[in-house]
Amino acid sequence: MKDFPKKLDAACSICGEEFKCDFRHIAEPKCNKCLKTKITPTVLKEAVTEYKKESNADGSTTYNIPIEIKSEQQVMGALAGNASEAQKMGAPWMLTEFVENGSDAIKHNRKSISDNGNNFSGVGKIILEIDEKKLEVRVIDNGTGIIDPLWIIQHPFQSMKKNVDYLIGNFGRGLTGFRGLCQNLEYITLRTKVSENETNNIGNTGKCVKVSFDQQAKGQYTAIDEKEFRRYSKNMTGTVAILKNWIPSQWEKLRRNKHSVVTRMQLHFGHATEPDNFELIVRTISDKGSDEEKITKPDFSTLQPLFIKNIPTHNFLAKTSPGEINFVLYKTTPDDRRTFKEPYLLIQKRPLQDSKVRELEDFKDSDVWSSKYLTGYIECDYLHPNQLRNAIDPDENERVFIDAMRAATEDIQKELEDYIKALTVKGRDDEFKEIKDTFQEYLQKMKIPFNKTAFKISGKLTQGKASGKTSFDGRLSDKEGGINQGLIAEDGVDMAIISKHIEKRPITPGVGSVTPIPVVIKNPVSKNGVIPTKDGKSQKIVYV
Structure with a gap:
């Protein structure tokens, strides 16, 4: 087989x-x-x-005695523990387990077809339906179907997928944890064949069966007509997981926070949908109709890269290399409000819980991983998650990962500091431009003539002390012999009185800070070019 x-x-x-x-x-x-x-x-x-x-x-003897869970009370106690954990983690976390089962079934279906010498040309598809009319949640996939339904009834704490390297779900959490959210779980599954376990123990019951669980330490197996499966799916094979009779408070939390389900699915599966070749749709059914949202990878395409590198790691004690850490980090700003802003860790395209790097014990005090100027993610496929998939399994690979991360963090910090410095300088330039724009808007509002060229390069001009000479283009001095920042402008509104004691800086083409501007000399009163005199001395009056 x-x-x-x-x-x-x-x-x-x-x-x-x-x-x-x-x-x-x-x-x-x-x-x-x-x-x-x-x-x-x-x-x-x-x-x-x-x-x-x-x-x-010391001569003593130790006996290793395996723990046995045989009585119904023991089983219920274990189930209650898993249910309590699921209730604590919430519906988005629990629903992830059922979607993960669908993803594994799709991968297994693809591999089965390939092993039989055929090509799997279709796209895997998983639909997570939140049915507000029936108060149900359904997870529908087009995978293999449940290969051996009897197994999952008889072994609620052990997954059939354990140690299958291409599958992700290995802990059977969905099957035992659902009791923290709802009263009943049903699987309606359609396979290509009946398992040998079913044939030997029940008989050839048919390819379509329903497996049901409630709050008791048992499961029910029922052979059903294929049309029951067709009520939910047109797929050739697959499974429909139905969570029904929800605990009222848990359903209300789910209904109010449907966006958190989408967010969880995007973080947990967004990076996997393309390489694993499957689609994930979150569908809401209500009195208003049906809404769908396709889950995609978080988008960083509008951001500039800060640290994009694949860094090999080494176990120097064992003289081996377990693999690489892939850094995909981008520049951002404090006002960026994207959903997945804080850098997160992926293992086999899946996160650890919310997976924020700053929440890893060794990096809680790091300014780098809590910086508001950094976003993106890290991939490290040689790490192993624990059973709850909320932490890294503490083994030798974890030590290698932490050591490599510490070294990389120093390099990232340097890049981050340079980026923040450059951003600060740009911010000052932007601030000056904003002040200038505000000033120009004020002048326009007050209908005050304004010369943009003069604004850029002119300063104050003061009245001369004696009769002056004819004004020429160039800068003027406000002190005898000195050079002022001021510039006579072509169409200014302020008057400058030019005297012989006010020197002009010579303008040499290509030298100096400004290009000469023609000066229009006008009589401020008659505007006829007649220059008034004062104290018997001729003084030039020009607009600046």
Whole structure:
């Protein structure tokens, strides 16, 4: 059978040892040792005790006894713990698990078709429906369907996907955690064939079945007509997960914060939809009709890059390289209000919870990762998430990652400081331009003539002390022998009195700070060019 991994991790139903079990016998796994000896309960007790016994250096003996969850009370206690965690994390987090299952089923379907020598040309599709009319949430995919429905009923705390390298969901959280949000979970699934587990234990029931769970420590399996599946989907195969009879307070939170579902889906799956070749649609059904939003990757295309690099990492103790860290960081500003502004971490195209780098323990005090001038993301595929996918699994790869991140943070800080300095200088220029524009608007409003050239290069001019000479183009002095910043302007409104003691700076083409401007000498009263005299001395009056 090529549509699922041939060997799965399992614990022997007789001796409890972990081993690789043929998936056809996963309902009652037995290791090779037990199959060969046909071990009896008496021999089993002795064998297990002997196998689990360890001798210590001080002469004492330690027995490793596996924890067993067999009674209904024990199972309910474990289920309640998962439900409490789901309630704490909220609906967006819990719904992520069901979408993840759909994504894995699509990838598994594609691989199954490829293993059979065919090409999968279609696009995977997942629809997350929030039905406000029926008070239900449905997650619909076009994957393989549930390969072995009996398995998920019998093993609520163990995923069939464990150690399948191309699949993401390995912890079975959705199946056990839903009880924190709603009373019932139903799967309606359509497969291409019936599993051997079903055939051996129930019979050939058909390709379409319904698996139902409530608040009790049990599940129900029902063979149904394919038309039940067709009520929700036209796909050839796939699964419809239906979460119904919601806890009122949880439904109200979901209804009020539907945007948080979209945000969660975009962060968690936005980077994966293109490389994994599937579409994710969030659909809301209400009395007003149906609205859809397609989930896409967060868009940084309008921003300038700050630090775009792939940096190899090294485990110097083991003398190996676990892989690279891909930095995709951009420049931004404090007034940027984008949804995913703070830099986040991706592992296999998926985040860790909200995945903000500044929330990692080793970088909580870093000014770099909390800077309002930095945005983007980091990818590191050799890290392993913990079971809740809210932290990095503390192993040797985590140490290598943290060491490399510390070194890279120093380089990023230098780039960030240079960017902020340049932004500050530009800000001053922009501030001056704003002041100038405001001043010009005021002059226009008051209908005051204004010479733009003179504004750029002129300063104050003062009255001369004695009779002057004919004015020439150029700068004037407000002190005898000195050079003033002022410039006689062609069409100014202020008067400058030019005397012989006011010197003019010579203007040489290509030298100096301004180009000469022609001076119009006018009589301020008659405007006929007649120059008035004062104290018997001739003084030139010009507009500046």
